[in-house]
Amino acid sequence: MIRGMRISWRLCVLLTAFGTASASVPAPGAHVADFTLQDETGLAHELYALSTKKAVVIMTQSNGCPIVRLAVPALREIRDRYRSWDIEFLLLNPTLQDTRDAVLQEAAEFQFGMTVLLDRTQQVGEAWGVNRTAEVFVIDPKSWRLLYHGPIDDRLSYESQRPVHHAYLTDALDAVLANKPVAVASAASPGCLINFPNRKHSH
């Protein structure tokens, strides 16, 4: 109990939570508090400094996870396709085990071409209710509300791929750019479970 209080106290002070500090899956529409995290090169990034962007897209990542390794090229391709729009694309590594050097190496080996925010205390990951890698969060920088939470699309599963039938992320971005509501605001997201040892486990 004492341990739990300590952690939630930190969450509240740093205001990294979607609303209250619950470990449940964040609902679209939830408010996203500000955070500052270092990237794999040591640079600090503050979320709210991106307030002039059209949207902020953040995908969870861990080294060695096959699903996120296969998702990164797809995210990179989407970033390039939406280059004329002012959208920020970032990766978030909320794992215990991936050191800064290890992330640098993974980013170089797999040519991420995107900044990886390191959340080694897991405060952002816990507050956001991150469960797996390759979960995408689309955030509206005008209201700092969550617009979409789920996979890039329905292509990837465990040890298999199939043609895309639902392009969730680009559908969401197109809606944002057209000032329309996001039709599918969440979807089940395959990926590697990330160990959050201080989180109440589900079943």
Place this chain on the structure above:
Amino acid sequence: MRYLRHLGLSAAAVCCFAGPVFALNPGDVVEDFRLNDQNGQSHELYYLSDMKAVVLLAAGNGCAASRAAAKSLESMRARYQASGVEFLAIDSNLKDTPDSIAKEAKADGVGLPVLTDELQLIGESLGFERNGEVLILNPQDWRVVYRGAVEKGENHYAAAALDAALTGAAVKVSQTDAGGCTIAMPERQRRSAHAQISYEKTIAPMLSTHCVACHREGGIAPWQMSSYDMVRGFSPMIREVLRTKRMPPWHADPHYGVFGNDRSLTADETKALVHWIEAGSPRGGGSDPLTQVKKDWPVWPLGTPDLVVNLPKFDVPATGVIPYQMWTVDNPLDHDVWVRAVDFLPGARANLHHIIATIGGEMAPGEKRDTDGSLADFVPGSEPLQIPPESGILLKKGAKFGFQAHYTVNGKPVTDVTQMGLYFMDKPPQYRYRAAIMANPRIKIPANTKAYTNDATYKFDREVLVYSLHPHAHFRGAAAEFVAQYPDGREEILLNVPRYEFNWQTTYELKKPIVLPAGTAVKYSMTYDNSTQNKANPDPNREVPWGQQTWDEMLFGVIRFRYLTLDANPTRTAQTSP
């Protein structure tokens, strides 16, 4: 003050536990699992994501409450199945076996699948305490909507919960006391002891033995079990792949046959690993054996091959679905040789998923030729093929090698050149190492069908010694079986693969070769899943014909054998299926 109040609420909301909580109440999420039922068929919970509701019954043989609940569910099943409700029983009782469960279900006229939870890991996580209790789940988010008795007197709790779930209404009574017969779960009382399971003495050696052959630097597995920190970070994922039987990649039903290349963990190992993870993956004391793993790969462990064949160079892209590569390579020899062993040296070990090597390509059904076709398979972590003593494979001069290569993408482009090494015999063997092919090139798998089964039979006209069994299909392969039909009318399951996984082209090598008397027919059957629930299915709307590529299908099984009596002339043309 407001801020402080918020603090207190938050503390209650995230109050910490080192591992899973073992009461499972309405509103809680049920994690995925895969279990075999009493008939050897595999069921995965999350496969049922297209259902409106899923009903799980804790069942046990000889328990009156369980029998009464099963009978009630059986009649509810008739009413609700058409509305998209799936009914499954789970037997987590240590005394019950698939055979005894099947017997009692048959005697009671119960048709619903009874999943056998022999390790109790699923029952433990579902919080099962009494046979006769039901859980009703909402497949939209896998939350429990009802837990308790099927009914009590005039109160039909489960039916009321289903009616509410089907109309999207709130379930009025979401929890009742189920009563029923207590399930003995010895590990549930040992939660504190699980925190004492030693990483150094139990967990790391187990991973070294079973996993590190692939989960190491440069291996086909995407992440490396190179330290305690890595294992701890992936612990929830390890638990999930064990619960869903995705890893280790061994897909045979343990109740039939004993196989020398069995990659699975034992029951005790699986339980220790899952319980260690549920205890929070404690480091404990001592050294970290996983940091000591050697870095080199074996290069021709059988010595320098007599012939090294270079396979074509292949550029593997970063991502996407890669078709199987089909190659023909000339045999440079100017004379016939007998092959005693075959090995492969992968170029891009992290990407080469399997190779099926043949002489002249796989034989079509009914085709006759001088060689048997099959040569050897490569899968990650496999040993070289060493043909049993006194047997060999004839490689004729001028014959061409055929290769089917499957690459897996891992996010970065690489180039592969793999080599095959052949080892020859000094003199012709007493026996030919033969292949029997069971195939049906006329299969047509209906569109949007979850289970379509087809089969082919091969009859041995002489007494044979069988070494291995190999089922083969593509993206839609779901389950496979080899059944021997003996001349006296008896039937025996030689191999049951309840969950066929096309990524792992496993040859199941019998630990002790078995004799089949002359006149034995072996029926090979494959069940295909051509529905949208099959996550590997490129197009569920297509009727799928036979074809070499993965988007088409195959009904193709191989048995490696030799005749029991000496071959009068081992170079004689092999028998082929009719």
